Amino acid sequence: MDYILHLAITMSIWGILTLSLNYVAGFTGIISLSHATFYGIGAYSTAILTVKYGFSFLLSVAIGMFLAAVIAYIVSIPLLKLQEDAFILVSFGFAIIGYHVLLNWQSITNGALGIKGIKAPVIFGFSFSGKPLFLCLVLVALICTYFILHRIVKSPYGTIMKNIRENSIVASVNGHDVTAYKRSVYTVGALFAALAGSLMATFLMFIEPKSFELMISVFILIALILGGMGNLKGSILGAVFIILIPEILRFVGFPNTIIGEMQQITYGLILVLLMILRPQGLLGEYKI
Amino acid sequence: MLKKFAFITLFFASLVLVGCARSQEVTTSELPDVIKIGWVGPLTGGLGGVGQDAKAAVEFYFTEHPMIGGKQVEVIYEDGKCNGADAAAATQKLITVDGVQAILGGACSGETLASAPIAEQNKVVMISSLSSSPEVTTAGDYIFRNYISDDQVAKTMVNYMLSRNEKIAVLSEQTDFAQGFTHAIVKHMEAAGASDKLVLNESFGVDNTDFRTLLTKVKEAGAGALVSMVQTPVSGGFMARQAKELGLDIQIYGTDTLPAPDFFDTAKDAAEGAIAVLASEDLSRGRFADFKASIEAPQSTYAISAFAYDAAEVLARAIEKVGYNGNAIKDYFYTMPTFNGVASDVKFDVNGDNNIQAAVKVARDGEFVFEK
Amino acid sequence: MLQVRDLDLHIGGLKILNHLTFDVPDQSITGLIGPNGAGKSMFFNTLFGLFQVNGGSIRFNDVELVGKKPHEISHLGIIRTFQDARLLPQITVLENLLAATRYAEPTTLSRVFFHKKALYQEYLSHVKRAQSLLKRVGLESKIHAMGKDLSYGQTKLIEILKLFMADNQVILLDEPFSGLFPEMIKIITELILELVKSGRTIMLVEHNMKLISEVCNHVIVMDAGTTIASGTFSQIRSKSAVAEAYLGD
Numbered sequence: 001m002d003y004i005l006h007l008a009i010t011m012s013i014w015g016i017l018t019l020s021l022n023y024v025a026g027f028t029g030i031i032s033l034s035h036a037t038f039y040g041i042g043a044y045s046t047a048i049l050t051v052k053y054g055f056s057f058l059l060s061v062a063i064g065m066f067l068a069a070v071i072a073y074i075v076s077i078p079l080l081k082l083q084e085d086a087f088i089l090v091s092f093g094f095a096i097i098g099y100h101v102l103l104n105w106q107s108i109t110n111g112a113l114g115i116k117g118i119k120a121p122v123i124f125g126f127s128f129s130g131k132p133l134f135l136c137l138v139l140v141a142l143i144c145t146y147f148i149l150h151r152i153v154k155s156p157y158g159t160i161m162k163n164i165r166e167n168s169i170v171a172s173v174n175g176h177d178v179t180a181y182k183r184s185v186y187t188v189g190a191l192f193a194a195l196a197g198s199l200m201a202t203f204l205m206f207i208e209p210k211s212f213e214l215m216i217s218v219f220i221l222i223a224l225i226l227g228g229m230g231n232l233k234g235s236i237l238g239a240v241f242i243i244l245i246p247e248i249l250r251f252v253g254f255p256n257t258i259i260g261e262m263q264q265i266t267y268g269l270i271l272v273l274l275m276i277l278r279p280q281g282l283l284g285e286y287k288i
Numbered sequence: 289m290l291k292k293f294a295f296i297t298l299f300f301a302s303l304v305l306v307g308c309a310r311s312q313e314v315t316t317s318e319l320p321d322v323i324k325i326g327w328v329g330p331l332t333g334g335l336g337g338v339g340q341d342a343k344a345a346v347e348f349y350f351t352e353h354p355m356i357g358g359k360q361v362e363v364i365y366e367d368g369k370c371n372g373a374d375a376a377a378a379t380q381k382l383i384t385v386d387g388v389q390a391i392l393g394g395a396c397s398g399e400t401l402a403s404a405p406i407a408e409q410n411k412v413v414m415i416s417s418l419s420s421s422p423e424v425t426t427a428g429d430y431i432f433r434n435y436i437s438d439d440q441v442a443k444t445m446v447n448y449m450l451s452r453n454e455k456i457a458v459l460s461e462q463t464d465f466a467q468g469f470t471h472a473i474v475k476h477m478e479a480a481g482a483s484d485k486l487v488l489n490e491s492f493g494v495d496n497t498d499f500r501t502l503l504t505k506v507k508e509a510g511a512g513a514l515v516s517m518v519q520t521p522v523s524g525g526f527m528a529r530q531a532k533e534l535g536l537d538i539q540i541y542g543t544d545t546l547p548a549p550d551f552f553d554t555a556k557d558a559a560e561g562a563i564a565v566l567a568s569e570d571l572s573r574g575r576f577a578d579f580k581a582s583i584e585a586p587q588s589t590y591a592i593s594a595f596a597y598d599a600a601e602v603l604a605r606a607i608e609k610v611g612y613n614g615n616a617i618k619d620y621f622y623t624m625p626t627f628n629g630v631a632s633d634v635k636f637d638v639n640g641d642n643n644i645q646a647a648v649k650v651a652r653d654g655e656f657v658f659e660k
Numbered sequence: 661m662l663q664v665r666d667l668d669l670h671i672g673g674l675k676i677l678n679h680l681t682f683d684v685p686d687q688s689i690t691g692l693i694g695p696n697g698a699g700k701s702m703f704f705n706t707l708f709g710l711f712q713v714n715g716g717s718i719r720f721n722d723v724e725l726v727g728k729k730p731h732e733i734s735h736l737g738i739i740r741t742f743q744d745a746r747l748l749p750q751i752t753v754l755e756n757l758l759a760a761t762r763y764a765e766p767t768t769l770s771r772v773f774f775h776k777k778a779l780y781q782e783y784l785s786h787v788k789r790a791q792s793l794l795k796r797v798g799l800e801s802k803i804h805a806m807g808k809d810l811s812y813g814q815t816k817l818i819e820i821l822k823l824f825m826a827d828n829q830v831i832l833l834d835e836p837f838s839g840l841f842p843e844m845i846k847i848i849t850e851l852i853l854e855l856v857k858s859g860r861t862i863m864l865v866e867h868n869m870k871l872i873s874e875v876c877n878h879v880i881v882m883d884a885g886t887t888i889a890s891g892t893f894s895q896i897r898s899k900s901a902v903a904e905a906y907l908g909d
Contacts, residue, residue: 001384001385002380002383002384002410003380003381003383003384003385006376006377006380006384006406007377010373010377100462103462103463103464103467104462104467104491106467106471111464111467111468111471112421112463112464112465112467112468112471113397113421113422113423113468113471114372114397114398114401114421114423116401116404116423116426116427151772151773151776152769152772155767155772155776155779155780155783156758156761156763156767156772156779156782156783157767157768157769157771157772159751159755159758159759160759160767162748162750162751162755162759163748163751163755163759165750166748166749166750166751166807167746167748169710169730170742170746170748170759171759172729172730172731172734173708173710173730173731173733173734173739173740174731174734174759174760174826175731175734175735175762175826176731176759176766177729177731177766178731184769188769200373204372204373204376204402204405205402205405206372206398206401206402206404206405207372208372208398208401208464209464210370210371210372210398210464211371211372211373211398230750246374247377247381250366250378250381256347256365259331259365259367260330260331260332260336260339260340260365260367261331261332263332263367264332264367285750286750287750
């Protein structure tokens, strides 16, 4: 039914997001808290280009991914120089800056009002309107993302990524240009986050700055940790869980007076329990 | 690897097939045994208080009127968490799983705008009693609201200020709502050809409570009117008091983020005379006085409860008249006669908006009251 | 030939290396000895560009090493072990060895996607080499064990095996025998001697004087960041009483 399709689509898009963060944080150890910013760049690129300028969907996605990659690359130059703690704080700050740009650059982003009326993707004349078709499109994107990232992390490149995660000094002594690798990883991660953003924009047909604020970056990280860092299948699982748990809680018969709060408390409890019982996540190979 | 891939494909293919099976469309106008109505709004989070108030008002209405046409009403409340993605999922669930033909919601504009396409596609009516974004005006044929749009409020405020011929300064908090409203103010000033009267337009960080530097700039700019576009009454209170401390003799304007006990507690005597332009309950309305007397005090304002109550009543009357069907209710809404509600008159225009005037209230002795 | 001239390293007001000057002869096994805190490990770190030098130079075959990044130093054919034998904990032993492997070309994304066959072939040959190395020291069963699950002795052994995974000319060994049982020391000594036979230059930081005297053909004595003696073991041994104070092991 439509509701299940809706959730399947949401989970698939979050699957792409979580995979992309896994690539950056789970495999390479770059704990980025600004991933949602690139998600937002992809979403807004598609929204603005298709709604305001009539660009085709594919072109808007390509531009969104390109933009995210360029911004990621530029930001990574000063950002990756920082040590872990400082890095996390600054990526925090970058997320907040990103949100404010979306909010205040009103001439382009329409600010707080958001952008509505984003149409369903049309690829080579074929319209992907309707949930079943859209799910197919998203699944294709998810599978492509998985396979591309899988290819990379299973190769010697992946060994180097993990080397950097475990000990970047040993990695550089082993002969790997750590800075160059980190920059490349951060950029590729941004690319796929933007792809997820483009898909989400055409799915909800409406976006606003709030959809890309700091908390979203945190949620992606939670999904990643939940599913397990350093394991690509885990990312899919993490995305499924983080979307599914609150939805399942809708059906638990909490009394009407406290329904909202109980759902939130239960959700929080489940997350805490999972972290206590299995801190490396469901399929994880890596603990921070 | 291939086996796993095949399994996943099969799994999702079956989902697609299941999704293709059309869910029963309600084509009859007969009333079902239980009339399930949906509700989407923020039950948790920053605007949880507002959402809870709206929910309480709806519950209050249906406790007083539990039946429509002899059939039991059941309202299913879902937490939209004041964001588009969650509200969209909630709306989809209400439509697909619960089979509702009408939804009271969203509250936050993002909730409404993200839910709108889903409601449109399924021919389900949405009535928002709280969304103020101008974008909701064109969100769809099935989307209605009895609340006033920020655009209308901003326009009222700008017209009022311009009629006093003052130079205007705007200080706005860096939040969705405050920035959106400021944007509308600027737009309406431009439309009125009065952009030159806007002598200062600055923003400040969320939850900031020290405005002295900004207020000094306001003083230097020679403004006679200060729009205090804050997100919370406490910030507004600080701004008013610090303005007074700086000897800034200026007329303060705000909107519905000002009127609250916090504003008066923080601003003390600096609050006196501040003007709030907002969607507001009209105390002169007989129905409102009765309503206020019978409902439990809300966490936020009576306006929110009142508008939510009206949305519920308008919907209930529509169902009574034309049956529980999204299409029928939609058609009825566009043609219905003016409804005398608790918060306001309700008459939907061609866009599904309710073109009521924003109220102008003045702070007198610890309360915002209507100007005589 | 490694030439160190007037190398200065100041950290937090302390002169860790103070006009450090010595030569490491080609294809020698040079011992680097001295009391704790003399700056021996710090010299290795500095050579590798892990710290910014305050003055002086290190030349390797007439190439200036000061100012180069660690991976650039590695590409010149210089490799090292770490005193605390850093086996990367959350990856397998095999991956640890592969991480230290030198591929024909740096592994880039384009190699992964456009030269995957060639890359894969190389990868397989490196895996074979890793497997045979582990077999030699009886650790083939640990090939897929996580780095953190190995004992101290096994970790130090793998640290040495990493040296066989990358082509190199200069090997810096930082206390490879510390904390090991005699049996383990024997195995590692054999491995090191094998490396020596193949014509590499080796620098060995070690406190065990018996080993130094047996293995090294050149010795440098450091104290407080500077050289106080150099030459063959018997030469430095016969030097002043100060040098003797450090040899009582």
